Amino acid sequence: MIKQLILLTSLLAVASSQATVLNYQTECIGSYTLQLPDNIEVALYPTATYLQPKSKYPIYFADGKRAYSSIFNYNNSFLMITKEWKDSNLSSIVSDFKEGFTKMKQENLDSTMNTIESKNQFGYYADSGFRVSYVSFDRIYTFYANKPYQAKEKNFEFYKQNAESIINGFSTRTLFEVPKIAGKCIPYGFVAGNNPSTPLNLGVSFRLNDHPDVVITFTENTRSFSDALKSDAKAEMQGFWDTRYDASNDNIAAIKLLGFPKNRSITMDGRSGVAGFVEVIYKDKSPSDYGYYAVVDYYSRNAKSQKDHPWLQLSVVGKASEAKGKTPLTKDEIYALAKTIEASIMRRDTEQ
Incomplete structure (x- = not known):
């Protein structure tokens, strides 16, 4: 309207x-x-410093003005949504994702780690945390949590449930596109779910x-x-x-x-x-x-x-x-x- x-x-x-x-x-x-x-x-995460530690790249507008009041936390997990990437840079990031998760699987053959990998979706969940990343419409959306950054004790079941709910519920959307179903809106995205108290x-x-x-x-x-x-x-x-x-x-x-x-x-x-x-x-x-x-x-x-x-x-x-x-x-x-x-x-x- x-x-x-x-x-x-x-x-x-x-x-x-x-x-x-x-x-x-x-x-x-x-x-x-x-x-x-x-x-x-919309103020989002910059692409140029995407692979740097989180503390080095807060949320900015396109010209570098910092959005001090912006914060993206969903269901006791951190959330990063990037600005649009150039195709060549995005292809490089996807290659890095694939190599990283292949190496992760090889190094954790005997652990409870479960990895997630498809054309545009990469992630894992384990005793120590979870991470799910989507590459869609030239943006990267990443949900993650791990014990060092969480105030409350988390365990394998928490990370598994959180990862699976995001895998099953996430979709992209355009600005001013309001979904008709239950769930939570994030910038340029949506996570479907039937828990209003998330x-x-x-x-x-x-x-x-x-x-x-x-x-x-x-x-x-x-x-x-x-x-x-x-x-x-x-x-x-x-x-x-x-x-x-x-x-x-x-x-x-x-x-x-x-x-x-x-x-x-x-x-x-x-x-x-x-x-x-x-x-x-x-x-x-x-x-x-x-x-x-x-x-x-x-x-x-x-x-x-x-x-x-x-x-x-x-x-x-x-x-x-x-x-x-x-x-x-x-x-x-x-x-x-x-x-x-x-x-x-x-x-x-x-x-x-």
Whole structure:
């Protein structure tokens, strides 16, 4: 479904207005659908450093801007989704996969290791962990878990069940393609399954192509993977602006909550939460930026989903210095964009 939003921007001392037109389509993330502008880029793993240790390549946009709020964890397992590869490089990676798993089988003939190999699917599960990789439509999707990175003890049965559920349920999808069946949406992919309570910590960041100053992030977090969130929605919202937003930027003089009340009551998916709309003020007197952060915490319920109530987080942040010569969205436009997305967030009927 496509909607159209016209954001009217008042011009000081001028009896006229300009309009930014955004067309919206329905996207899905985890258990939820939401309306997003249709001309957007998704932050993913870069291809150039794919074979390096995970800590060396977080999630980025195509121009190298890091998406600090993005995180891909599915069912107590890590998830990597790459940007599109060039054909020659992708062929080389597939050859490396085949050689690696052939060697793995030879070195573990007497172990409980089971390997998975087909034309575009490679993986294994064993006592120590599992990994399943798909090569499809010039992307690589990799699910993996192992004991050194897991907070809770795992065993062979956990790794086997996780690997088999992904092997049996995974499929690719295009942006704005929303599956009709039960399961969880990941960027450009989907894992079918009949467990609405599958643990997730899935934060996906988007950037507007026509307004690259604006980054949108939506997160579904069941908290079974990480306890990094604050104790409730208000504390999490304040903590985001007080300590985590653009933490390395020494040019920030202050971040000022706007409006009254400053902690605004909001609703996402019929659940109550808290939001803050801020002005970011700079020491060098450059124009202020504006951002919106909304949180629904674990304790908030709605009538349809009494059992499934993850943390929900939505941020819409503008940074005019990153507009790349294009017209940045104004304060009012950023706020209207955030409220439009917020109002559209709904848990899919198959995930109740």
